[in-house]
Structures are given as C-alpha cells and as structure tokens.
Amino acid sequence: xxxxxxxxxxxxxxxxxxxxxxxxxxxxxxxxxxxxxxxxxxxxxxxxxxxxxxxxxxxxxxxxxxxxxxxxxxxxxxxxxxxxxxxxxxxxxxxxxxxxxxxxxxxxxxxxxxxxxxxxxxxxxxxxxxxxxxxxxxxxxxxxxxxx
Amino acid sequence: xxxxxxxxxxxxxxxxxxxxxxxxxxxxxxxxxxxxxxxxxxxxxxxxxxxxxxxxxxxxxxxxxxxxxxxxxxxxxxxxxxxxxxxxxxxxxxxxxxxxxxxxxxxxxxxxxxxxxxxxxxxxxxxxxxxxxxxxxxxxxxxxxxxxxxxxxxxxxxxxxxxxxxxxxxxxxxxxxxxxxxxxxxxxxxxxxxxxxxxxxxxxxxxxxxxxxxxxxxxxxxxxxxxxxxxxxxxxxxxxxxxxxxxxxxxxxxxxxxxxxxxxxxxxxxxxxxxxxxxxxxxxxxxxxxxxxxxxxxxxxxxxxxxxxxxxxxxxxxxxxxxxxxxxxxxxxxxxxxxxxxxxxxxxxxxxxxxxxxxxxxxxxxxxxxxxxxxxxxxxxxxxxxxxxxxxxxxxxxxxxxxxxxxxxxxxxxxx
Numbered sequence: 001x002x003x004x005x006x007x008x009x010x011x012x013x014x015x016x017x018x019x020x021x022x023x024x025x026x027x028x029x030x031x032x033x034x035x036x037x038x039x040x041x042x043x044x045x046x047x048x049x050x051x052x053x054x055x056x057x058x059x060x061x062x063x064x065x066x067x068x069x070x071x072x073x074x075x076x077x078x079x080x081x082x083x084x085x086x087x088x089x090x091x092x093x094x095x096x097x098x099x100x101x102x103x104x105x106x107x108x109x110x111x112x113x114x115x116x117x118x119x120x121x122x123x124x125x126x127x128x129x130x131x132x133x134x135x136x137x138x139x140x141x142x143x144x145x146x147x148x
Numbered sequence: 149x150x151x152x153x154x155x156x157x158x159x160x161x162x163x164x165x166x167x168x169x170x171x172x173x174x175x176x177x178x179x180x181x182x183x184x185x186x187x188x189x190x191x192x193x194x195x196x197x198x199x200x201x202x203x204x205x206x207x208x209x210x211x212x213x214x215x216x217x218x219x220x221x222x223x224x225x226x227x228x229x230x231x232x233x234x235x236x237x238x239x240x241x242x243x244x245x246x247x248x249x250x251x252x253x254x255x256x257x258x259x260x261x262x263x264x265x266x267x268x269x270x271x272x273x274x275x276x277x278x279x280x281x282x283x284x285x286x287x288x289x290x291x292x293x294x295x296x297x298x299x300x301x302x303x304x305x306x307x308x309x310x311x312x313x314x315x316x317x318x319x320x321x322x323x324x325x326x327x328x329x330x331x332x333x334x335x336x337x338x339x340x341x342x343x344x345x346x347x348x349x350x351x352x353x354x355x356x357x358x359x360x361x362x363x364x365x366x367x368x369x370x371x372x373x374x375x376x377x378x379x380x381x382x383x384x385x386x387x388x389x390x391x392x393x394x395x396x397x398x399x400x401x402x403x404x405x406x407x408x409x410x411x412x413x414x415x416x417x418x419x420x421x422x423x424x425x426x427x428x429x430x431x432x433x434x435x436x437x438x439x440x441x442x443x444x445x446x447x448x449x450x451x452x453x454x455x456x457x458x459x460x461x462x463x464x465x466x467x468x469x470x471x472x473x474x475x476x477x478x479x480x481x482x483x484x485x486x487x488x489x490x491x492x493x494x495x496x497x498x499x500x501x502x503x504x505x506x507x508x509x510x511x512x513x514x515x516x517x518x519x520x521x522x523x524x525x526x527x528x529x530x531x532x533x534x535x536x537x538x539x540x541x542x543x544x545x546x547x548x549x550x551x552x553x554x555x556x557x558x559x560x561x562x563x564x
Contacts, residue, residue: 002178002511009504009562017563018499039503040520040533062533064501065563120507 007116008123009065016069021076022058029056034133034145036125041067045133052083057134064126066117071130073111083138090131097127161462166454167543169194180513183548188333188492188539189517191364191386193447200446201388204439211435213412227438230445231428237448238378239369240395247401247428248436251392252360253283255379256327258394258431259356260287262404263377264325270296273322277302277310277339278529279332282522284358288327302328304529308335308484315344319351326355330362330378334521334537335484336467336492338362345374354400360384364541365463365490367456370395382440386541387447391440394431401427408433459542463491466540470549477556483535491540494521497556500563502536508562512555 029048035041043061047054057079059071074093078086093114096106101118117127136145167173172192175182184192204226210219212227228243235243249255264287268274274288278301285299292299300318303311310328319326326348331338345355356377359368363380370378377400382391396404406413406424410433415423424430451459470493474480479498497505502518509516517537520527527533538552 005508005511005562008507014563038519040524040527042533064503066504123503123507126503 004116004119008120010113010116012073012110012113013065013069016072017065020059020068020072022072022079023060024058025060026056026058030137030140032133032137032140032145034061034129034136036063036067036129038125039064041126041129043067043071043130043133045071045130045137047134047137049083049138054078054081054083054086059130059133063129064123066114066123066126067129070114070127073114074130074134077109077111078134086134087138090135093131094128097124159458161454161458161542163462163543163545167545169196169450170543171195171198173543177513177515178511180511183512183514183551185538185540185544185548185552186515186517187364187541187544188361188384188521188537190383190389191541192543193388194386194450196450197387197443197446201439201443204442208442209439212438213429223438226442226445227436230441230448233445233448234393237368237452238363238393238395239371241371242398244426244428245395245398245401247394247396247431248441249379249392249394249431250390250437251381251383252358252379253287253381253392255377255392255394256284256356256358257287258407259377259379259396260291262407262431263354263400264288264291265295266403266405268292268295268297268324271322272297272324273300273320274298275300275302275315275318275323275326277328278304279308279310279335279337279523279526280327280329281333281358281360282524283360284327284329284356285525288325297324298322301525304337304526307486308332308337309486310337310339310344312340312343312347315347319348319353323348323351323353326353327358328355329358329360330368331359331365331490331492332484332523332526333361333492333539334494334523334526334535335486336489336494336539337484337486338366338488338490340488341373341375349374361490361492364451364459365456366460376400382444382447385444385447386451388437388440388443391437391444393444396427398427401431404430406433407431410434412436454542462542463540466544466546466549467491467493469546470538470540470552473549473553474556477553477560479560480556483530483532491544492537493539494535494537496532496535497560500559502534504563505536505556505559508559509552509555512551512558514552514555516552 026046041063046058048056057075105115210223212224354376357375359380364385378395383389413433483494506518
C-alpha cells in the first residue's frame with residue numbers, strides 16, 4: 001500500500017472509526033446538523049455550553065472513516081475548552097487539512113493524525129464536515145449546514 | 149483474448165482489441181494501469197469520435213439550416229445524417245422523431261415542460277419508480293408541484309426488481325404519465341419496459357423510458373418497446389458530453405407545445421404572432437451542439453460496427469464473472485441481484501465505507517463510483533447511505549475484475 005494511504009488511514013483514525021468516542025445524542029443543549037450532499041454523509045453535533053465552557057459534546061450520524069474519526073477526535077479535543085478556544089481550534093484544524101502537503105503539521109495533538117487528508121483533496125470535506133457543524137452549533141442553537 | 153467463433157458463426161467481441169480504440173485507457177494512474185470501472189457515470193471515447201470532432205472543427209465548422217455557402221451545407225448535411233443514423237440506432241419510424249438535446253436529463257425535462265404542462269392538471273398523477281435517478285424524479289416532482297398533481301411511486305422488491313403487481317394498482321384514471329428507467333444506474337436491473345408500456349397503453353397512458361443506462365449495453369428498439377418517449381445521453385454511449393437524444397412518437401411531438409423559443413424553431417415570426425416549425429425543429433431552438441451531434445454520430449457508427457448484440461453477450465459473461473468474484477469476498481453484499489441485469493456491480497462491505505474504498509481503489513489505478521448515485525430515495529429503500537459501484541463496458545476485461553477484487557482485499561486488510 002502507498003505511503004499516502006498509510007498517512008491517511010493511520011491507526012488512530014481506524015480506531016476512532018471502529019469505536020467512535022462520544023457517539024450518542026445529548027438530551028439538552030444545542031445541536032446542529034451537517035450534510036455533505038456530494039456523498040450523502042450526514043451527522044449531528046450536540047453541544048452543552050455552561051458559562052462559556054463546552055461542558056459536554058457528542059455526535060451521531062453516518063459517514064466514511066475520515067468523517068467519523070474526525071468527529072470523534074473533535075469531541076475529545078474540545079470537551080472542557082472555552083467556546084473561544086474551540087473556535088480557534090476550528091480555524092487551526094481547517095488550516096491543517098487545507099494547507100500544502102509539504103507544509104509542517106501544526107501542534108494539534110491527536111488531531112495531527114488527520115493531516116494525511118491534505119494529500120487527498122477530494123477527501124478534505126470528509127474531515128471538515130464535523131467542524132463546520134460544530135461551528136454552526138456554536139453560532140446558533142439549531143442549525144443545518146452543508147459542505148457544498 | 150483472441151477472436152473465437154461462436155456456435156452461430158459470429159465472432160465474439162474482442163475486448164483486448166477494442167481497448168486499443170480508446171486512448172484514455174492507455175494511461176497510468178498512481179503508476180498503475182488505469183482500470184476504468186465507472187462507465188455508468190460516463191464512458192470513454194474511441195479515437196473515431198475524437199477524430200470526428202477534430203475534423204468537424206478543422207474542416208466543416210459552420211452554422212446549420214441557414215447558410216447558402218458550401219460549409220454551411222456540409223455542416224447541415226452532417227447534422228441531418230446524424231439524425232438519420234440515430235433513428236436507425238433506436239429503430240424509430242421517422243427521423244423527425246429524434247430530437248437533439250443536451251442529455252437524458254434535458255430530454256426528460258423537455259417532456260415534463262411541454263407534454264407534461266399541457267396534459268397534467270390538479271389532482272392528476274405521474275407514476276415513477278423507486279429506482280429512478282434524480283433526473284427522472286425531480287422534473288416530474290416540479291411539474292406536480294406546479295400543477296397540484298401527485299407523484300406516485302412503483303416500489304421495488306428486495307432483489308431490486310420493479311413490483312409489476314404494484315404497477316397495475318398504481319395506474320388509475322388520473323394517471324397522465326408513467327416514467328421509468330430501462331436500466332437502473334444503481335442496481336443494474338433491466339426493467340420489463342415492454343410489459344409496463346402494455347399495461348399503461350391498455351389504460352391510455354403514455355410512457356417515457358429513461359434509457360441513459362441502456363443504450364450502451366443493448367440494442368434499443370423503441371417500436372418494439374412501444375414507448376412514447378425514450379431518452380439517452382451521448383456521453384454514456386461513447387460520444388461527447390453535452391449531447392443527448394429524445395425520441396418521441398410523431399403523433400405526440402406534433403401536438404406538443406414548443407420547449408424553448410428562439411431561432412430555428414419557427415416557421416415565421418411577426419410581433420403579433422409566431423408560427424412554430426414542425427418537430428423536431430420545434431424543440432431545437434438556437435444553434436445546436438453541432439459538433440456534439442456529429443461526434444454522437446461517430447459514436448453510434450462505432451458502436452453499431454462493434455455490434456450491440458455482441459456487446460450484450462460479452463458483458464453478460466463479464467457480469468457473471470464479476471458477480472461470482474465479488475460474491476467470494478467475505479462481508480461483501482451485492483445491492484441489486486435482479487434476474488435480468490446489465491453489467492453493473494453495486495455493493496457494500498461490512499466496516500468499510502464506500503468512499504474509503506473508492507480512495508484505496510484509486511491508489512491502485514481503479515476508478516469506481518462511491519456514493520448515492522443520484523438515487524437517494526433508492527438508497528433509503530435499501531437502508532444504506534451509499535454504495536460502491538463498478539460499472540462495466542465492452543472494453544473491460546476479466547483482468548479488470550481481478551484487479552478490483554485484489555484491491556478490495558487490500559482495503560479489507562487496512563480496515564481489518
């Protein structure tokens with residue numbers, strides 16, 4: 001198998017695809033739905049914000065390994081963070097997956113596993129779907145976003 | 149593969165030789181030989197079609213139906229000759245029953261916008277099937293919304309066949325049109341269109357057949373089918389993109405209002421009144437895609453020369469080989485196992501999303517389609533968000549299927 005594929009389907013991604021974390025609905029709080037009309041991927045991000053801090057975050061939906069792992073890693077990465085820090089992380093994540101593949105990978109902890117998607121431009125939308133949806137959930141209590 | 153003689157004495161199709169006609173197939177993708185298995189999306193173009201387009205623009209380019217100069221006459225002759233060849237291709241009774249459009253999508257929109265608007269009223273019904281491509285759903289849905297009519301849906305069985313008993317139940321006194329696909333792009337099912345036409349005609353209901361996935365794989369005979377309209381796209385029969393065909397029965401075309409207004413579709417124009425030209429010109433406003441039409445002509449000539457009966461027989465064998473090969477993979481489930489199928493292999497694999505599979509296959513040079521195939525209602529019926537689809541043409545070989553199977557095994561190892 002090619003090295004690009006090894007970069008894309010790293011063990012941490014395969015693990016989060018098999019056993020997505022925070023894969024459930026939240027009864028209260030805000031939520032947003034995200035669609036990728038091109039491929040039919042669909043997910044819902046649930047968010048509970050207390051005093052400007054993300055007290056709980058979860059997601060549900062159907063999608064490819066990249067979109068599922070990205071959503072799962074995202075929930076782990078933002079839980080307990082302030083809304084402002086989460087918004088900054090969205091920006092930094094976006095930048096990481098859309099920049100030139102030769103550029104250095106920023107220090108984003110476990111999320112760095114998704115940097116391999118840079119070598120697969122048609123798959124970038126898979127990685128960013130959950131993050132677009134999170135941004136919508138942060139900005140309005142009941143939103144629907146589309147990556148198209 | 150070598151030329152061998154069948155029992156009837158006809159030589160069987162030589163795919164290895166046919167491949168040489170398609171320059172695209174010679175390339176490598178990610179340093180692997182291209183294995184093109186996305187023919188239901190679009191087919192590749194033989195050198196004869198490419199050369200014809202070059203020759204048209206190099207030597208014949210002029211507008212049609214208006215110039216007295218030699219170039220215009222040559223372009224007009226080429227355009228009209230193409231209509232006659234397409235007439236023969238689908239066995240229409242008259243060349244005037246062939247309308248050139250942008251593709252199957254525009255053909256269906258044309259019928260919905262002209263025949264549909266003239267005949268569908270509030271409370272009427274249009275019948276489509278659960279396996280339709282969005283292009284044979286949305287135009288009818290738009291018409292129904294505009295008129296206050298109702299879209300009714302023929303369900304499919306678990307193997308992906310139309311439920312003919314349901315067709316009988318769905319056809320009623322308010323049904324104004326039945327629109328069904330000849331071959332399902334997502335399942336491969338070949339529908340019994342003759343039987344559907346008979347059921348509809350017994351009740352005086354016209355039938356449109358979406359032939360986008362049929363025309364490259366089997367000889368189409370619109371008179372034998374008995375349909376009122378038949379639509380297909382040039383780019384799915386080895387011709388250029390941007391050109392397609394609507395066949396319409398002369399008696400219906402004659403009474404239909406025009407589609408778009410403009411040049412070439414008129415007999416005379418004054419500010420008080422315009423008299424329209426007869427079909428097919430009535431439906432071909434403006435300068436048409438002349439290059440597309442002569443390119444389509446070359447594609448139809450090429451395909452006719454290859455022989456559609458030989459294509460059907462060859463692809464039938466290849467489909468059987470592919471069905472068996474894919475079925476041997478643990479955790480792989482074919483979606484669409486109708487008794488009569490064209491060479492489309494759609495499937496899902498436990499634990500591997502079709503898009504991940506598509507990416508891994510691409511690295512092995514294998515082009516398949518992953519997604520909902522513009523059939524979201526069908527995906528909902530199947531209970532899946534997406535499927536992977538390998539769709540074959542006569543230039544595909546058993547080696548292509550073997551490469552597909554090997555690459556699927558690689559993907560299974562990644563996701564094990």
